[in-house]
Amino acid sequence: MMTAHSARRTDAIPVVSAVRRDDDPVLAGITLRPGTDLARLSRFSDDRWDLMPAFFRENAPPSGADLNFAAIADPVQRLIAKEFIYARLHERLPGSRACLAATAANGTLLMLKRFMAFVAAGAGRVDLAEIDQAMLDGYLAALRAGGRRTAPAIANLLELPIALHRYGQFLTGGGIRFEPWKGRPAFKVAGCTHAQENTTLRIPEPVIAAMLHWSLKYVDCFADDILAAREEIDTLEARCTIMCAERSTQANLALLVRQRLAARVEVLRAAGRGMPVWSGGDRSHRTSPRINYPLLRLYAGCDNTSQITGSDPAMRLIIDALNELGPETGGMDTPISIDPDTGAPWRDRFDTSTLAHEEKMLQAACYVVCAYLSGMRDSEVQAMRTGCHIVERSADGMIERHRIRSVAYKWRGPRGAPEEWVTIAPVGRAVAVLERLAAPAQHQRGLDTLWLVLKLWGKTKDHVSSTIVRTLDEFRTHLDARYGLPGEPAVPNGPNGQP
Structure with missing residues (x-):
């Protein structure tokens, strides 16, 4: 007895859509951002669709708006993907809650590509009419293999072949010809004990308690220092820009830079502080002090640090000062507050690298x-x-x-x-x-x-x-x-x- 796989169709599988026009706007009729230029919307014939005009959520990654059909080499699979995603965006079938959200389109495309890759590996090509229940059962077994996926995750992936049956009327070559798993819901086929909206485990109480403790400490104790350090850097950079613009009137730039560096050294000497050196991080593999030249550049009013490091007199001044005053980690002026729990400063002074990191924290x-x-x-x-x-x-x-x-x-x-x-x-x-x-x-x-x-x-x-x-x-x-x-x-x- 021949199966659907052994009795392959000999007729050509369509690669040109019979249900969509090339110039159909992909986002026609979908709520778009105000000010969207309708003439620039992606068209069905495009091999890359930009769905960003339909993205409203700030937490949606921009990469999700780029649907790259050009990455699908097989023209048959590419057409199936385009028609299926278009249909999911626009066609609301009886019994379904809503059309596919634009923010979910890329995830659906990835699931479709995974399923088509499985079909092509087993059958040599993708023809939805050739798919039978045995192939779908093989797909289910492949999803379960290794035990990496939970039952709800498998159920989510099984929704894809079910949808390829339901949306068959919107595909030029038709969809899967029979009702997968005889109409059983995907979550039951996957073995879920009950339908679940959210299967992510709760963060254990000791973990969230510690995260909240340190987060509140950052907000209430450390934030003012971090924000003050940002103001300090912004002020230094603005002043440096002015000094760089004014230096054209100076006859001897090298002398001017050295005078400004000497003035900074005198400020540090009077305050009992050391010369600025970088904090650890990616420079920690070095053992000798790493002079924070970018910070000194701001005080010297230079376009770049080479105007310091390329000057022998300036470098002698810096090395002599380092030997006399010693190093100071970070080097910025912003004072560091006392940690109420330890009675000591909560960190070393900032440099531009540690400031950016602490802002992120x-x-x-x-x-x-x-x-x-x-x-x-x-x-x-x-x-x-x-x-x-x-x-x-x-x-x-x-x-x-x-x-x-x-x-x-x-x-x-x-x-x-x-x-x-x-x-x-x-x-x-x-x-x-x-x-x-x-x-x-x-x-x-x-x-x-x-x-x-x-x-x-x-x-x-x-x-x-x-x-x-x-x-x-x-x-x-x-x-x-x-x-x-x-x-x-x-x-x-x-x-x-x-x-």
Whole structure:
């Protein structure tokens, strides 16, 4: 008896769409950002679709807006992918909750490519009409192999072949010809005991308690130093820019640089301080002091550090001062506050590298406080804007009520809807810190959202979006390295003994 696989179709599989025109706008009829140029929307025939005009959530990674069909070499698979994603974005079938969100399109495309790769490996090509239940059972077995995936994760992947049957009318070559698994829901086929919306385990209480403790400490004890250091650097850079512009009137730049360096050395000598050297980090493999030339450049009013390092008199002045005064880690002027728990400064003085790192750690701390003490989802936290914290008093004027205004997205459509969350005072303090921390990035990018990438140089995205996960991991690692003890990390490990 021949199976569907052995009795292969000999007719050509279509590679040109019979259901979509080449110039069909991919986002036609979908809610778009205000000001979107409709003439520039991606068309069905394009091999790369830009879905960014339909992205509203600040926590959605920009990379998810780029659907790259050109990466699918087989024209048959490419057509199936285009037609399927287009249909999922636009066609609402009976019994379904809604069309596919633009933010979920890339994830769906990845699942489709995985399924088609499995089919092609087994059948030699992808023809949805040739797929039978035995092949789908083989796909299920492959997903279960190794035990890496949970049953809910497998159920999510099984939704793909089921959808290829349901959306067959929108595919030129048709979809899977039969109802997979005789219509059983994917979560039952995968072996889930019950349908679950969220299978992510809760963070253990000792872990979140430690994260919250250190986050509040950053917000309440360390933030002022970090923000003051940023103001110091901004002031130095602005003054250096002015000095660089004025130097054209000076006859001897080398002499001027040396005089400014000598003046800085005198300030350090009078204060009983040392010459600025870099903190550890990626330079820690060196044992001799590493002069912080970028900081000295700001005091000397140079375009670049070579105007110092290339001058023998300037270098002799710096080396002599280092030998006399000794080194000082960091070298910035911002004083470091006393840690109330230890009675000692909470860190060495800042340099530009450690300042950028501590700003990122402060951002992570603000996120922990805002998310954990408000109960907001990530998308709701990352939709916070300047002025989102409101304090109201009760009618008798005795009780302060703290509220956060943001946007709720779940079941509220692509734009979301304004919403308020009742919270407590520490969240208000974290928002106040975050507003100051985000201000430079807001000014440079012309945005009022609070969760922006703080880096202001080089090519980078605007919003932290999904990178907040890595930032939180980095924050935990930072706390363990600075405040942990051997066998006793600052943030306890999880139940499996891992961070």
